[in-house]
Amino acid sequence: MESDAYQSWAPSSLAEARTFQVEEREPRRSPWSRVERYAAGAQIAVIQAGGSQLRLLSGWACEMRILPDGRRQIFTFLLPGDVVETRGFESLGSRAIVALSRLQAVRAESDEVPWVEHSAQQREQRLYDHMVRMGQLSAKERVIHLLLELYDRLERVGLVDGDTFKVPLTQEVFADALGLSVVHINRTLRCLRRDDWVVIKSGSVTLKNRRKLESVACYRTDELSKVH
Amino acid sequence: MESDAYQSWAPSSLAEARTFQVEEREPRRSPWSRVERYAAGAQIAVIQAGGSQLRLLSGWACEMRILPDGRRQIFTFLLPGDVVETRGFESLGSRAIVALSRLQAVRAESDEVPWVEHSAQQREQRLYDHMVRMGQLSAKERVIHLLLELYDRLERVGLVDGDTFKVPLTQEVFADALGLSVVHINRTLRCLRRDDWVVIKSGSVTLKNRRKLESVACYRTDELSKVH
DNA sequence: CGTTCACTTGACCAACATCAAATATGGTGG
DNA sequence: CCACCATATTTGATGTTGGTCAAGTGAACG
Numbered sequence: 186m187e188s189d190a191y192q193s194w195a196p197s198s199l200a201e202a203r204t205f206q207v208e209e210r211e212p213r214r215s216p217w218s219r220v221e222r223y224a225a226g227a228q229i230a231v232i233q234a235g236g237s238q239l240r241l242l243s244g245w246a247c248e249m250r251i252l253p254d255g256r257r258q259i260f261t262f263l264l265p266g267d268v269v270e271t272r273g274f275e276s277l278g279s280r281a282i283v284a285l286s287r288l289q290a291v292r293a294e295s296d297e298v299p300w301v302e303h304s305a306q307q308r309e310q311r312l313y314d315h316m317v318r319m320g321q322l323s324a325k326e327r328v329i330h331l332l333l334e335l336y337d338r339l340e341r342v343g344l345v346d347g348d349t350f351k352v353p354l355t356q357e358v359f360a361d362a363l364g365l366s367v368v369h370i371n372r373t374l375r376c377l378r379r380d381d382w383v384v385i386k387s388g389s390v391t392l393k394n395r396r397k398l399e400s401v402a403c404y405r406t407d408e409l410s411k412v413h
Numbered sequence: 414m415e416s417d418a419y420q421s422w423a424p425s426s427l428a429e430a431r432t433f434q435v436e437e438r439e440p441r442r443s444p445w446s447r448v449e450r451y452a453a454g455a456q457i458a459v460i461q462a463g464g465s466q467l468r469l470l471s472g473w474a475c476e477m478r479i480l481p482d483g484r485r486q487i488f489t490f491l492l493p494g495d496v497v498e499t500r501g502f503e504s505l506g507s508r509a510i511v512a513l514s515r516l517q518a519v520r521a522e523s524d525e526v527p528w529v530e531h532s533a534q535q536r537e538q539r540l541y542d543h544m545v546r547m548g549q550l551s552a553k554e555r556v557i558h559l560l561l562e563l564y565d566r567l568e569r570v571g572l573v574d575g576d577t578f579k580v581p582l583t584q585e586v587f588a589d590a591l592g593l594s595v596v597h598i599n600r601t602l603r604c605l606r607r608d609d610w611v612v613i614k615s616g617s618v619t620l621k622n623r624r625k626l627e628s629v630a631c632y633r634t635d636e637l638s639k640v641h
Numbered sequence: 642c643g644t645t646c647a648c649t650t651g652a653c654c655a656a657c658a659t660c661a662a663a664t665a666t667g668g669t670g671g
Numbered sequence: 672c673c674a675c676c677a678t679a680t681t682t683g684a685t686g687t688t689g690g691t692c693a694a695g696t697g698a699a700c701g
Binding site: 250252253254256257258260279280309310312313315316317319320321363364403405407 | 478480481482484485486488507508537538540541543544545547548549590591592631633635
């Protein structure tokens with residue numbers, strides 16, 4: 186299951202990406218009858234008024250909010266296999282779900298209910314982890330902690346190759362997620378590279394010595410994620 | 414409906430407050446048949462294994478996590494009228510619910526289901542707001558933003574007197590909630606007092622000029638909260 | 642090849658943390 | 672009512688983290 190080529194995300198275009206674009210769905214070889222496709226930067230949640238749920242097949246998205254003065258906060262990342270919660274979005278766009286790369290998704294079927302619920306639980310768990318990151322961890326810890334989470338989640342759906350995985354995120358997206366400036370994200374990454382803890386190269390991340398990283402960042406593999 | 418006298422919260426005792434204490438329930442004049450009582454610092458969630466829900470009658474609690482190195486993150490405050498979520502706590506204590514003052518609570522009845530769900534939605538909304546606070550706002554903004562949230566929530570249950578309300582929180586609790594040091598919380602409060610924006614005196618908070626505070630802190634009154 | 646966007650780096654500064662100590666404040670027993 | 676204790680608040684001095692501004696590099700794309 187190869188994911189789509191990652192496409193860069195123009196942050197300037199994102200702010201006014203109120204117009205979503207659904208590309209033509211074409212059957213292809215995918216076993217899914219109704220695959221929906223979205224372009225990077227597309228806002229994909231608001232259209233789901235009916236309260237139905239989408240499951241991501243490939244590509245990344247995020248939940249975010251934009252403040253009146255332009256500051257952005259990313260709440261969580263949505264990865265292949267995740268179910269996109271679209272309930273509750275009637276309550277005025279305090280959150281938006283935005284594609285971070287090209288995306289494929291399908292409607293969740295009724296026989297997937299347990300999976301959908303499990304996904305929702307994990308998502309809530311991630312919100313708490315993310316709050317700890319931003320409230321208690323230093324910049325270096327935050328980056329490592331987030332990378333470990335991404336590793337674990339991608340590993341679970343078979344998207345990790347050894348200790349390396351693809352991350353279609355610009356440093357600006359990292360900054361908006363972790364509550365840091367782009368410049369400081371950059372310096373932090375350089376540090377991690379210098380100490381040979383994490384190798385980041387054009388969308389590819391390699392975690393050396395996972396154990397050490399876990400203890401440095403107070404990362405605790407979440408029990409819930411092992412269910413199922 | 415006068416709330417209980419607030420009791421101070423000993424942070425040191427909190428960490429090891431694994432033992433909850435349920436005081437004797439006495440009928441008193443309260444109209445509730447089965448009122449449960451908790452002392453300040455008591456951990457109240459873990460005992461609810463059945464997945465039933467408690468509704469707070471008086472007193473404050475919080476959801477929090479303690480990191481292995483002792484750092485604490487408070488996720489949200491639970492106020493009178495709120496429903497304490499106790500589902501999902503089987504998933505190993507990644508969160509604890511702790512009383513911040515003396516507390517009274519009752520089991521939620523089955524005819525309260527819509528209210529319970531509404532409370533859960535609001536709680537989720539608060540988690541997002543809190544992430545924005547910690548990720549994007551400055552110290553001054555964070556404090557104001559939080560105080561505005563508390564004001565709105567207390568106002569909804571009739572616990573605001575004019576522009577003044579009681580807050581049974583130490584500055585350390587504020588610090589743990591907002592991801593700041595106690596010292597800096599203190600200095601920030603002094604600033605707010607100096608500029609005559611907020612008056613804080615022994616557990617009482619008065620917000621002068623709410624409009625200005627809202628715009629300073631990027632506070633947006635949440636539409637969801639007006640439902641019901 | 643010029644444009645755009647992401648990444649990188651340096652210089653500088655503001656926000657916030659840390660350490661230490663002094664000063665309330667509230668609850669207690671006498 | 673007072674003295675005492677523990678905890679909370681306040682303040683100063685000082686250091687660190689991370690933000691801002693600005694400029695430059697590099698890579699992708701038409």
